[in-house]
Each structure stands twice: as structure tokens, then as C-alpha cells.
Amino acid sequence: MFTKNGPNEDVKRTLSMLDVRRKLIDDTPAKELPKTYAVNQLADALHPGFIKATIKEIKPCSKNSKVITLSAKKFPYFRAGQYVTISVKINGKVVTRPYSIMSSPNDALMGKLELGVQTAGYVSTYLTTQAKVGETVLVSEPIGDFHHDSIRDEDTIYALAGGSGITPFVSMIKAIIEGSENFKLVILYGVKSKADLMLDITKIKDDRIKIIPVYSDEKVEGAENGFLTKELIKKYLPEKASIFMCGANLMYQFVKKELAALQFDLHQIRSETNCAVDQKIDNPREFNLIVHMRDEVYQIKAKENESLLVAMERAGLAAPSRCRGGHCGFCHSRLIKGSYVAPKEYEHRRLADFKFKYIHPCSTYPSSDMEIDVPPVDELKEF
Amino acid sequence: MKKNYDVIVIGAGNGGLAAALAVLNKGKTCLVLEKHNLPGGFATSFVRGRFEFEASLHEFNGIGTKEEPGSCGVLFNALGVSDKIDWVPLHEAYRLISLEENIDVTVPLGKEKVIALGDKLCEGGSKYMKDFLELAGSISDAMTYLGECHGKPDPNVMKTKYINYMTTCSYSFKEVMDKLNYPSIIRKVLTGYWSYLGAKEDDMSFVHLANMINSYFTKGACVPTLRSHGLSLAFEERIHELGGDIYFNSKVAKILTDETGHVSGVKLVNGQEYYTRHVIANCSPHNVFSTMLDKKAIPERALKLTNYRKFAGRGFTVFLGLNKSPKELGINEHSYFIYSSSDNIKVYKEMGKLPHTAGQATVCLNNALPDCSPKGTTILYITTLFTEDAWSKVSEKDYVKMKNQMAEGLIKQFEDALHINLHDHIEELAIASPVTYAHYCLHPQGVIYGYYSQYNDGLMYRIQMVNEDAYVPGLRIGGGYGERLDGFPSSYKSGANEGARTLGDIAKEGK
Secondary structure: OOOOOOHHHHHHHHHOHHHHHHHHHHOOOOOOOOOOOHHHHHHHHHOOOEEEEEEEEEEEEEOOEEEEEEEOOOOOOOOOOOEEEEEEEEOOEEEEEEEEEOOOHHHHHOOEEEEEEEOOOHHHHHHHHOOOOOOEEEEEOOEOOOOOOOOOOOOEEEEEEEHHHHHHHHHHHHHHHHOOOOOEEEEEEEEOOHHHOOOOHHHOOOOOEEEEEEEOOOOOOOOEEOOOOHHHHHHHOOOOOEEEEEOOHHHHHHHHHHHHHOOOOHHHOEEOOOOOOOOOOOOOOEEEEEEEEOOEEEEEEEEOOOOHHHHHHHOOOOOOOOOOOOOOOOOOEEEEEOOEEOOHHHOOOOHHHHHHOEEOHHHOEEOOOEEEEOOOOHHHHHO | OOOEOOEEEEOOEHHHHHHHHHHHOOOOOEEEEOOOOOOEOOOOEEEEOOEEEEOOOOOEEOOEOOOOEOHHHHHHHHHOOHHHOOEEEOOEEEEEEEOOOOEEEEEEOOHHHHHHHHHHHOOOHHHHHHHHHHHHHHHHHHHHHHHHOOOOOOHHHHHHOOHHHHHHOOOEHHHHHHHHOOOHHHHHHHOOOHHHHOOOOOOOEHHHHHHHHHHHHHHOEEEEOOHHHHHHHHHHHHHHHOOOEEEOOOOEEEEEEOOOOOEEEEEEOOOOEEEOOOEEEOOOHHHHHHHHOOHHHOOHHHHHHHHHOOEOOEEEEEEEEEOOOHHHHOOOOOEEEEEOOOOHHHHHHHOOOOOOOOEEEEEEHHHOOOOOOOOOOEEEEEEEEEOOOHHHHOOOOOHHHHHHHHHHHHHHHHHHHHOOOOHHHEEEEEEEOHHHHHHHHOOHHHEOOOEOOOOOOOHHHHHHOOOOOOOOOOEEEOOOOOOOOOOHHHHHHHHHHHHHHHHHHHHHHHO
């Protein structure tokens, strides 16, 4: 038997424990409790969720793209290379798309955020051709891990950019110059022609930044021409560098083959995920989709070739939308009934999601009538 | 449209999920409201590249086996989730490295093995190990008995059969261990788990830590095959099976009360209201009593109690996806405790600073689940605590720098302790700081361990005063801030207990 001060005394202490605590509580003042804490305020500053912003300026960037400048009191400080989503109302319906931030982290604190938007898809075309200065949009907090990291990455990033895939690297250039990021950057920048360049290379004079344009459709004297081939990649390869890739899926396929030929381990190459696109299906079928959002139930239509998220946006539902490429998990939803197709290139679900039947609607396509339970995003509804 | 429920649970963390199942299993209607888009709170996982990281769970104690379920195994059976979860048992308790004294000991699981280890540590060491496990075992038995008689024990049984409980209960771990006067190496090796409870030994109640050590050493531990996200989804599936509702992206702004001060419903941030007379809050009382209740509905005593309490550790975790196998890297164990010193009072103090390398609890998941990441890769996560609100001075601009500086120190500490290299093999990296925990789970200051186990606010005080500590009629608070303190088994149990108490409250109303 254990005893410290004799069994009687020890037991007595045990029996009077609660009275001791009661008295300690009695003696504590009934002050009002703090409503928040510095750490929680920092969390809110970095992760405000959605921010109401105004389009401040729309100006041409390249032949086929524009810079959309957004203004708010303040945007969160971010890591150059990250993206935001922007939600706009087109024909009375809210649609949301991700765009890499093209401005600098310090600019964000001053309430300025620039997006480089190429006239291409539904929302991009709206933004470059129809959106008006003064229009209110909803911007997400900055997200994503396509950024330099002092622990994970080498001191140099070797960037392989294609077309508008240059935008996250433009932010990195600005961040290096203003001093908010500290690494070296070598960019192999594949574009069709000089008119397609989304930044003025001649204006960047910094030892830490080197940009090599590679023109595919135009012969430019003294410049590199063609595609991002293994020869070109090798020619400009820094001694020790982390490789970052941003561009269209077709470019990824091509460059990955080239990198593999150079004996690179493709797992060590970081590439920014693209949005899941419509599936190529002739005469796509149309299915009934039942969507539960809290206690609301919606019956809508969903086309076989379009993601469930597109179907929900088309129906005007406040559906969660972030990366649209299956990997951020923001649209994590429960499958109640039905079958679907989830293309492998967008498959980033958690193991347990398969067992318990959860899907990422942004990259899931219906192959029957379906019923799903989706976490609603109230901010989109109220916007 | 259903707006009325017997019970509404705020927060789908472990405590909230268990509370919901406790009431649903008895035929009550229940709605769970969660601010995040996933269930589980800390019990979750996330994907980076080709890795799925476990967000929080190191090892789960108390599941036992199918044939012989442990206390949490029994609870999971009762809640109806056992069939939905697969477990893998662990082989060793931990490898303990104490840098100051050059201690490096791997502690096995299993009573006989732990006793056998004793003689390898010092002469006669096995006898001390045996003595300790006997003492701790008798305390565990007493606690089981107290649970079985619902806190109304026979005083004579307590004073005879469970006398060790009665003589140790009021003392701290330090007070009892000083008196036992074991050889120092035995005491140091036995105390490895202290950081799981996050309290230094002069605060930590002896019966709490002794029961935990005994439970791990003699009953073992395991991990779920599908990360703790698999646990949370198993609970969610069961909630649906029992007709419960669970809404995500649904942050509760207010707990509504009627003119008598009794709970009458909740109001979401978006203004939507749901009605009930019974709320179980799986969140911090500091949040409940500062912003969620109307001032007039907050009893003075609730403010006194909440002010009396002290926050426990704020969390910090570095998640590494490495592009070599554990074997290639030289990581052979599942759990590591690496402390700058065996003096946990000193380590606890060091943990108040930012940055610090006072200590870490680290897990290599592959050494429990070999296939948890692709062939030739490793998942390693390093966790430590901040015993003070050290991140409160960090600015928005310096945040990433500070996070990385802190993480660098922990990675290097692990490398140095094991004489290995991680740095050249980091393919994926994620860092969770107190700010991250504050963001996802709204915990004040990024606390992950609920309320600190102060000398007079330890496990047995809380369990015995749990009814007395509930002040708002219709409101129960469970989870990591609850009676059983932090941790996976504790938060599930405390949630289920609050569920059971709520059933009692409902039954009383019916009369």
C-alpha cells in the first residue's frame, strides 16, 4: 500500500479535495471573458474566408489577356504563387473560379490584388470582356501550396511556365524584388509570340531573377524558339533547383516526358493543378441530381460531360468551389445515391472517403441519377 | 423542414460525434452543427501530393481487441461504430530520447516486456517496474469501479480494496514519485508519456498519469487503418443510420435561452435558427461564456469557474512527406518522445518560448501502417506544445518565417537525436501552428489540450464535480475541455457521458 503522510492523513486529503477546488472557484472573480485572442485574430486575418472586393481596374496585359485589379480594405498576406477564387454574378447566377494572384504579398496588405486573366473559359471571358470597373465581386482567402518554401525547396526555383501559367511566377518576381520572399528564380517561359507575353521582361533587372522566353509560333531573333524541350530545359537548368511547373494540361504532358527523359523523378516536380474540364462525350446524357444543403432539397439536372459542381452552379446553388481540380477538399460531399466517374488525374480524395462514399463534386461526373449532400456556402447566397 | 430537435450538438469533434450517437441510440432526435466542411475536428486527415497526412492522432489507447475490448472499445460497441473501423496494433510504446542525460531507450508494450526492461536499465529495475505497474493497476481498477457505480462508491470498499487510490488521489505525480523514490532512470523512462497530457509533474495528478501509463503498457495501443478521418466518417455514417442530421459549414453564433434562462435553441451565423431544449457544446467554455450566450443567461458561478481555469498546451505540428522509405532514412519506430531533458518541469517552462526545441512527440506512421504512403516514401509528423501564449506577438507578415523557423528546429532536433538526415528528402511539408488550430477549430490561442491539468483541476476533481460544474439549464459541455481532459479516448468518452447526462435531463423533464 502506498502512503505519503500516513494513510489516515492521505485519505482525509482525498475526501476534502472537492472542497479545496470549490473554494478556489469561489475566490476567483467573475470577470467577463475575453471575446477573442491575438492568435485567433491572426487566424482570422490570414483566413477571413470570403472578402467583398471591387474591380478597380481592367487593363490589357497581353494580346489575349487582361489584368483585373481588385480592391478591398485589406487582403490577407499570402505566399507568392498562391491563388484566390473570384465569384461573379453572370446572368443572375453566381459562378466561382480560381486564379493565381499576380500581385505581391505587400500589395495585398495595402488592399490590392491583381489577377491575370486570359480570355478563354466562361468566367474568364466574362471578366475580360464584360465585367465593369466598380463591380462587386467575392474573393476567397489566398490558398494553395504552389509557393516557395525555405524548408521544402532549394534556394532556386526553376520555373517552367506555359502561357497564362506565368501568373504565379509574376507574383514571385514581385515578392523577390520587394523582399517579401527570398529565393532565386529561373523561368523558362513558353508563349506563342511576343504579343502573348504577360509581363515586360525588359523591365526586370534583378540578379536573382532570370527569364528566358521561348516562342513557339513566332521566330524571334536572338531568342529561344519552339517548345520546352529537354534540350532547352537542360540548357538553363540551375545547379540546384526545385522545379515548379504551371501551364495547361497539354504542356504538363509534354514537359513531363521531357523531364523523364532527363532522368528527373517526376514526384519531385511541383505543378499547379488545373480545373477539371468538361469530359469529351458525344451526345451526353442528362441526369436528375438531388442536392441536399442543410434542410433544403433541390432537384436539378446534371449533364454527363459536366462536373456536378457545374450542374449546381448552373442551377444557382451556393455550392462550394475552390481549386476545381479535386485536391483542396473544399467541396467534400456525401454521396447518398447514384454512380459517377472520377477521372484519375483529379483524384485526391482521402482513403476513408472511398469507404464511406464521399466525393469531390468539382471533379466528379454523373453516370446515373444521383443524390448528394453538399455543405452550402452561405456567402455565395448572400452575395 | 425540420427545425425542432430533442438535442442539438454544437461541433462535430470527437466529443460532439460521440454525444450525438449517445442520444440517437436512445431514440432521441439530434442535429449536429459543424463550422468546418468535415466532421472530426482534430480527428481528420489532409492530402498533399501523394501523401495523406494524419492530422492529430498518435496512438489510440483503450480499444483492445474484438474479444477483449478496452474501455473505448466498449464505448464504440455501444455507439455502434466498431464494425466500421479497422485497427492495427502497435508493437512498442515509444522510443524515449532525453538529450541532456543521453538517454535513449525503446519501451515495449506489454506488462511482462516492460518489467523485463527494468533490469536492463538498472540493477533491480524490474522489481520497480513491477511495483509501479501493480500500484498503477490497482488505481486503474479503482477508477473502473468508480465508473461502474456512477460515482457513488461504497466507502468501505474504497478504503479497503482501493486504498491505493484513496491514498494517492490528492497528490501530484511528483509528490507520489518522490515518495516512492525509485532509481532515477526508472522514473524517467516511466514518465515518457507526460507530454500527451501536457502537464508538468508537480501539477499533473498521479492517478491520471499512472492510470494512463498502466493502460498503455498493459493494454497496448493501436491506430486506425484509414487515419482518424476514417473514425470521424464512421461516426457520421452512424449518425445518418440513426436518423440524425449533421450540417457542415454551419457555424453556431448563439445559444438561445428562454426567459427562465433555459436553453431554447441555437442560431447560426447566417441567421437560421433551430430549436431544442438541450444543447451539448463540443467547444470551449471560454467561447460559450464569452460570445455564444446572452449575458443575462450566464450564471456568475460559470464565469468564476471559467476564469479559474487555465489553458493547456497550444499545438504545433510539422508534417513531412519524405521521398525515402523509413528503413532507408533510419527511422525504425512508430512513436518517439525526444526531450531536451528528463526534467519535465524544466521542459514545460522551455515550451513557453517561441521558438523552442524543448521537446517533441513524433510519429512515423509507416511503422504502424506500412502502406500508408507510396512505396519508398515516409510519413513523419512532429508535434510539440506551447505552454504559454507565445504566438500572440507574431505579426501577419512574420508568420510564415516564424512557423518555418520553429519547424526547422524540430526537424533538426529529430535528425540530431537519431543521427539521420531528413532535410534532403522532404517532398511535401505542412506546418500547423497554434494559428492553424485556432483557424480550424476556433480554440482560444490555438489550444489543443483543452484546460490545463492544474493541481486542483485534474481528472478526479472534474469527474466528481461534473454535475456541479454545469450551470446553464439545458446546456452540457463536453469534449477536450471536459471532465476527462484532452485526447482521443477522453474526448469521445466525455462526449458520450454528456450525451448520457442530457438523456437524464430529458427524462427528468418528462416527469
